Amino acid sequence: MAQGKATRQRVPGPPKKAGAPKKAGPPKKAANATKRLRLGLSIMLALLLVVGGKLFLVQGLDVGGMAEAALSNRLRPTVLPAERGSIVDANGTVLANSVIRYNITVDQAVNTKTESFKRLETVNGEEELVTVSRDQGISELAAVLGMKVEDVRDSLTGTKTYYIVAKDLKPDVEDRVSKLQIPGVFSEGTSKRVYPNGSVAGGIVGFLENGDRGLAGLEQTQDAILRGADGKRVFEIGADGLRIPVGVDELTPAQDGKDVKLTLNSDLQYFAQQAIQSQTDKLSAEWGTIIVSDAKTGDILAMADTNAPDPNDPGKVAAKDRGVRAVTAAYEPGSVQKMITAAAVIEEGKAKPLDTFVIPPSYVVDGQQFDDSFNHGTEKRTLAGILGWSMNTGTVMAGERLTKQQRYDWLRKFGIGEAPEIGLPAEAKGILTPPDQWDGRQQYTVLFGQGVSQSTLQTVRAYQSIANGGVMLQPRLIDSYINPDGTEEKVPAKPARTVVSKETAKQVRDILESAVTEGQIKEAAIDGYRVGAKTGTSQSPCDDGTAGFCGYTASMVGMAPMDDPRFIVEVVLQRPKGSIYGITNGPIFRSVMSQALRTYNVPPSKGQPVRLPQFAK
Amino acid sequence: MSTAAAKNLTFAPGRRAGEVDPRLTGARKARTPLSVVRSAPRKRRAPFVVLCFGLLAVALIAVLVLNISVSTAQYQLVTLRSDQTALTKQNQDLTQQVQNFQAPQNLAAKASELGMVASTGKGQIDLSTLTVSGAAKPAAKGDSAGAVIAAPAVPGQLNVVPPASTNEPLESRKPVVEEAAAAPAKKAAVAKPAPVLNGGTIPAPAQKVPGQ
Numbered sequence: 001m002a003q004g005k006a007t008r009q010r011v012p013g014p015p016k017k018a019g020a021p022k023k024a025g026p027p028k029k030a031a032n033a034t035k036r037l038r039l040g041l042s043i044m045l046a047l048l049l050v051v052g053g054k055l056f057l058v059q060g061l062d063v064g065g066m067a068e069a070a071l072s073n074r075l076r077p078t079v080l081p082a083e084r085g086s087i088v089d090a091n092g093t094v095l096a097n098s099v100i101r102y103n104i105t106v107d108q109a110v111n112t113k114t115e116s117f118k119r120l121e122t123v124n125g126e127e128e129l130v131t132v133s134r135d136q137g138i139s140e141l142a143a144v145l146g147m148k149v150e151d152v153r154d155s156l157t158g159t160k161t162y163y164i165v166a167k168d169l170k171p172d173v174e175d176r177v178s179k180l181q182i183p184g185v186f187s188e189g190t191s192k193r194v195y196p197n198g199s200v201a202g203g204i205v206g207f208l209e210n211g212d213r214g215l216a217g218l219e220q221t222q223d224a225i226l227r228g229a230d231g232k233r234v235f236e237i238g239a240d241g242l243r244i245p246v247g248v249d250e251l252t253p254a255q256d257g258k259d260v261k262l263t264l265n266s267d268l269q270y271f272a273q274q275a276i277q278s279q280t281d282k283l284s285a286e287w288g289t290i291i292v293s294d295a296k297t298g299d300i301l302a303m304a305d306t307n308a309p310d311p312n313d314p315g316k317v318a319a320k321d322r323g324v325r326a327v328t329a330a331y332e333p334g335s336v337q338k339m340i341t342a343a344a345v346i347e348e349g350k351a352k353p354l355d356t357f358v359i360p361p362s363y364v365v366d367g368q369q370f371d372d373s374f375n376h377g378t379e380k381r382t383l384a385g386i387l388g389w390s391m392n393t394g395t396v397m398a399g400e401r402l403t404k405q406q407r408y409d410w411l412r413k414f415g416i417g418e419a420p421e422i423g424l425p426a427e428a429k430g431i432l433t434p435p436d437q438w439d440g441r442q443q444y445t446v447l448f449g450q451g452v453s454q455s456t457l458q459t460v461r462a463y464q465s466i467a468n469g470g471v472m473l474q475p476r477l478i479d480s481y482i483n484p485d486g487t488e489e490k491v492p493a494k495p496a497r498t499v500v501s502k503e504t505a506k507q508v509r510d511i512l513e514s515a516v517t518e519g520q521i522k523e524a525a526i527d528g529y530r531v532g533a534k535t536g537t538s539q540s541p542c543d544d545g546t547a548g549f550c551g552y553t554a555s556m557v558g559m560a561p562m563d564d565p566r567f568i569v570e571v572v573l574q575r576p577k578g579s580i581y582g583i584t585n586g587p588i589f590r591s592v593m594s595q596a597l598r599t600y601n602v603p604p605s606k607g608q609p610v611r612l613p614q615f616a617k
Numbered sequence: 618m619s620t621a622a623a624k625n626l627t628f629a630p631g632r633r634a635g636e637v638d639p640r641l642t643g644a645r646k647a648r649t650p651l652s653v654v655r656s657a658p659r660k661r662r663a664p665f666v667v668l669c670f671g672l673l674a675v676a677l678i679a680v681l682v683l684n685i686s687v688s689t690a691q692y693q694l695v696t697l698r699s700d701q702t703a704l705t706k707q708n709q710d711l712t713q714q715v716q717n718f719q720a721p722q723n724l725a726a727k728a729s730e731l732g733m734v735a736s737t738g739k740g741q742i743d744l745s746t747l748t749v750s751g752a753a754k755p756a757a758k759g760d761s762a763g764a765v766i767a768a769p770a771v772p773g774q775l776n777v778v779p780p781a782s783t784n785e786p787l788e789s790r791k792p793v794v795e796e797a798a799a800a801p802a803k804k805a806a807v808a809k810p811a812p813v814l815n816g817g818t819i820p821a822p823a824q825k826v827p828g829q
Contacts, residue, residue: 093719094716099709099713100705100706100709168772170710171706171707171709171710172706172707172710175703175706192772194713194771194772195769195771196713196716196717196719196720196769196771197716197720197721197722197769198720198722198766198767198768198769198770198771199722199766199767199769200720200721200722200766200769266721267721269721270721270722270725270766271721273766274722274725274763274764274765274766275763277763277764277766278763278764279763280764281763281764282763310767310769310770312769312770312771312772313770316770528741528750528751594739598739603741603743604741604750
């Protein structure tokens, strides 16, 4: 139907007021529509502006640190622990190393509320899901752990989310626990230090505090090297526990600690420890030490102490026994010091081994009287005989040819008053007072080892210089460091020191050998080898501070074979009851020295032993 | 409109759409009568859609296959890693057992348990001159060895020297009568150890000895 424009029927509206503005109908509607449109648009724009501004603030300016807070929430730093280095002996025998151990922990909340759980088990040859009750799980766990069922139940019941049920379990036990699949029971790996050789070299190796920090021995002094450096891994993890692959992932690998290789020989160490322990027990002495040293390199092959601690359980021995007395205990050495006096007078040209000395029964000099350990009349002795019979009188007679300053200088040259640095804590320096502080008696007693104190290692070091042709080598305990990649860095030897000339050293060796062949130290002789030795029986000052002396220190030091000395052995016994003389250590010295010679396949001595006459014609 | 009414209208014959009746000029224009117009043939879109879907499917399958292969490799990696860990632990365990047996004090205790004594004689074979020095002496039961150094107290490890089981290779060499002097050494070694607490309250589990 054709339709034209709709004719507007004029509806009679309200009577027009005079003066009222005449509005056109269609334009009014249009104006309203446009206005509404504009209003709506502006409202939307305003809202958009708000949103845009907020977006800019949050994303662009990050007011309130939201992005950073979110990042730190996601970031998970994990410590990658470094493996502590091992301590091994000269042949690679492990003295200390770290092994994996497991702690069994439980989430008590989870376990308490799980009355039963399903587990895959093989029943009649077929795998099927078996429902296991909580009680059965607890009793199985108790059986594997070797604990009482009630104790296990107590550990697993509660509200804590982390509780340690058992510590330091071996991996096979942990494996069995994890196969039980008890809900809430987890295992965490830790590292544990074990010492496979126990108390053999126990004091030297030392032990850890809380499994972490070295508290004694080499574990303490080498702690920084053994420890290595922990690594770090930083990654982003979502709230669901899954790692975010495209997030931050930084890895600093852990640097394992270096291994420490010692110069010790474990078998010889055990032999020496067993020997000194037997002797100390037999004579009811306070303590004893044995040191076996290589004369040509200064390496310490054995350093034995009585009552050595077992680092696996150091609390078992008294605190005073947990150190290494061979280096920490300083005592008055006694007659073993006469070797230094003899070397000094020979080197200074003041005497020769066969020079004649007329020795009265007791010798008086400067108002001081000196006696020997045995009674005798006036005797004509050689210098060799003075040492062979360990005569204080003769030593003073020979030694007084040196000035006080010379006596002091020679003692210092032989390392008295100078601590040997071998890497153990609390190494003793000994006491050697300056000559101007010596009183009328001390200036002579230092000649035979009283009025001066030193450790066993210092005495061994002095004898080593004589054994090595007059060249003193500093003792070495740490041979090398082994890096985690297997390369070995040898610890360089400290500079050698020429103490006496080769000829003087030879003459002193002859004197020491004659002490065994001709003198009073025949107990030290070993079949097939030429041996030189010196005993020492010194009065020991009281430890509790009271004036005077309490007991004796019996020692014997020797070297073999004398044609080309390889080893020096010193045996020391502090305050033995019964026989207090150094010569009682003869059998121990003999057995340890023989063992050393046998272990290292030293060929027997050829030729004739030196027999310097002890009495002058 | 009825046919009769249509006849009454004076329309010019052959009137077509768009033509305006001249008589109607000036008045309102008549609406053009509608008729069906044949349109151009439509483009076929089906193959394109199929292609699109096909590409989508291929892409999804490709991603799936990639993920599967990566995951498989990851599973293998996890399996190998766990194998490595298990073997490392086993290795450590066995090494520790060997070290325990090698500890000098344990060796000495085991030797004395088998009735061995320290040798008193020694000889030397000189390879350059092919001479043998020293005289061989039969082993003689000497005095007691003296002090016994305790076995290493490694927690969780055997801390007794294991008694000889019947499968022990040196069983035949054991002395028939237990000497009294060997008893103290053996007693120190075989005494039941106190539970190793290591400063805690939970004893370390003792390893079962084969044959017990």
